[in-house]
Amino acid sequence: MVTNKQVVTDKHRDLAGKLNDIKLYIDGEFVNAEENGTFENISPFTNEKINNIASGQSADIDKAVKAAKKAFKGEWGQMKQAERLNYIYKIGDLIEEHTDEIAFLESLDTGLPINQTKKQVSRSASNFRYYADTVKSQLYGEAYQVDDEFINYSIRSAVGVAGLITPWNAPFMLETWKIAPALATGNTVILKPAEWSPLTANRMAEIIDQAGLPDGVFNIVHGFGETAGDALVKHPVVQLISFTGETTTGSTIMKNGADTLKRFSMELGGKSPIIVFEDADLDRALDAATWGIFSFNGERCTANSRLYLHEDIADQFIEKLKERVANIKVGDPLDEETQVGPLIHTTHYNNVKNYLEIAAEEGCEVISGYIPEDLNRGNYVAPTILMNATNEMRVVQEEIFGPVIAVMTFRDEEEVVEKANDVRYGLAGYVWTNDIKRGHRVAQAIESGMLWVNSQNVRDLRTPFGGSKHSGIGREGGYYAFEFYTETKIIHVSINDHHIPQLGK
Secondary structure, X not given: OOOHHHHHHHHHHHHOOOXXXXXXXXXXXXXXXXXXXXXXXXXXXXOOEEEEEEOOOHHHHHHHHHHHHHHHHOHHHHOOHHHHHHHHXXXXXXXXXXXHHHHHHHHHHHOOOHHHHHHHHXXXXXXXXXXXXXXXXXXXXXEEEEOOOXXXXXXXXXXXXXXXXXXXXXXXXXXXXXXXXXXXXXXXXXXXXXXXXXXXXXXXXXXXHHHOOOOOOEXXXXXXXXXXXXHHHHOOOEEEEEEEOOHHHHHHHHHHHHHHOOEEEEEXXXXXXXEEOOOOOHHHHHHHHHHHHHHHHHOOOOOOOEEEEEOOOHHHHHHHHXXXXXXXXXXXXXXXXXXXXXXXXXXXXXXXXXXXXXXHHOOOEEEEOOOOHHHOOOOOOOOEEEEOOOOOOHHHHOOOOOOEEEEEXXXXXXXXXXXXXXXOEEOEEEEEOOOHHXXXXXXXXXXXXXXXXXXXXXXXXXXXXXXXXXXXXXXXXXXXXXXXXXXXXXXXXXXXXXXXXXXXX
């Protein structure tokens, strides 16, 4: 008898090598790279080739920049706001129409469980609608009256050509976080997606093409960071770079873009703490802790990878955590029942596995869940708990970016705040306590850009998203994105004959 699981698995493996090859999207056309170079896109589930991807170089970036500049100076830049926003709404509608297809491609390409990618794609459609709404309601200037002599007012306008460099974890959703505000505010865009996850970026180009945006408004140049990405960052016409990715790469990007005085938005790495006090709702904290590290296959920047438990409740919490890890369903990402799928690439898989070896060498007890034998072709790392961890260990200080949580204990508030802050990262943090005063105190004391109290990582598009320390520079989300994607101009208007000094008279 053929089981449903086997049908899903066979379908997944049968797709390897059968999808169309992917081209660049420049000036309203799908084109080969100028040098006709390609690279292979590999399935994280089978490690077989899915398809070939056009590999952009500096010539392709230059071609895309010229198209984007022409569109910005021409039809798109001169378009009325209402007409421009109609395009943004249409993109959101088209994404929603194709949710299941996009979610399928995302799971196929990244290994993320399809029950999670469906939710991500739905949120992606909302991102476009939200920014269209927000531009209408909140993209405004201010007026300053100076007695009866002046009225000074500010206006916001698009910056120009925006370079967007996006990561491979939840790529479609994270791309929309950047594309939506960039286009809605009137910029033109060149997207350089992560080379490990090109499928849904290409689908985005197809959707935008279907929406009928003027040629050159949106462009995609696939390729590697060292070539396509580097050329985009260094190009003198590109005026802003929004980057989400690893901290060292972010630092390199800022150095390479410094000569052309670009503005940067950087959402970088994280090693976020989750703190559970003795009076917390332990069942809900357990739900949040397991979801926060093991969803997205652990490949999320805001993952709560450091768990600090008050010593009075540590034993019972750890026991329940072990039960949860043992019961997490590891499987085919296209199976609706799968909770953890394969890591995106063998390079990343080997890196995460290396950290587990380091953990053992540093003295941790490494407790891992179960991986079925029929998944041995994929890049699977089982959900893992690191016991006996201490703050100075590499596995506590460094970002592993996989389904791995380090468990530590604390005695009091002062101690845990000190431990939580004792890393170079500062992206997110989570506090669980029923003492609301303590919840506020600890959240305010933790050195992170975003904190959640008695909550899992719930994203509110109206709020600023970003980190402190080595986790990033700047904020996007809500009207905070306007600070990055628009230029503010102040205009001073005299309404009376004010005094002007008369030199030389």
